[in-house]
Amino acid sequence: MNRRTARENAVLALFEYSFGANEMAEIIAASREAEEYAVDPYGEALLINFSAHQPEVDEKIASALKRGWTLARLPRVNTAILRLAVTEMFFSGKDDMDSIVINEAVELTKKYSGEDDYQFVNGLLGTLSRAREQA
Numbered sequence: 001m002n003r004r005t006a007r008e009n010a011v012l013a014l015f016e017y018s019f020g021a022n023e024m025a026e027i028i029a030a031s032r033e034a035e036e037y038a039v040d041p042y043g044e045a046l047l048i049n050f051s052a053h054q055p056e057v058d059e060k061i062a063s064a065l066k067r068g069w070t071l072a073r074l075p076r077v078n079t080a081i082l083r084l085a086v087t088e089m090f091f092s093g094k095d096d097m098d099s100i101v102i103n104e105a106v107e108l109t110k111k112y113s114g115e116d117d118y119q120f121v122n123g124l125l126g127t128l129s130r131a132r133e134q135a
Contacts, residue, residue: 001040007084007104010043011112014050014080024051050087057086064127077112078121081105085125090132098129 085105102125109118
């Protein structure tokens with residue numbers, strides 16, 4: 001499985017997780033049993049990393065939102081995409097992959113979200129990436 005598919009399947013798992021019915025380990029196991037959209041080891045590592053850093057990931061996203069916006073106001077699919085991208089950008093130990101991660105997030109947004117939502121996702125992730133470069 002290539003990284004693009006791994007990220008896509010991990011986003012779908014995060015989307016399911018956003019409904020709060022199951023724990024991440026249960027979602028990963030169920031995805032593998034169903035085989036379609038199975039989370040591979042790379043996706044699993046991202047999801048476990050997200051679980052370990054969820055408050056920090058959500059804070060980074062919230063810090064880049066315009067005033068008056070909260071994470072709860074975002075569509076769930078956009079939140080899942082942003083969470084995975086921020087996890088990979090800031091908590092994977094690979095600081096030089098921002099452009100790849102942002103591009104993948106934009107492509108997932110084009111596939112799963114509203115018509116112009118990719119611009120929002122691109123802008124937010126770009127803001128976070130530039131802020132880290134300036135720090």
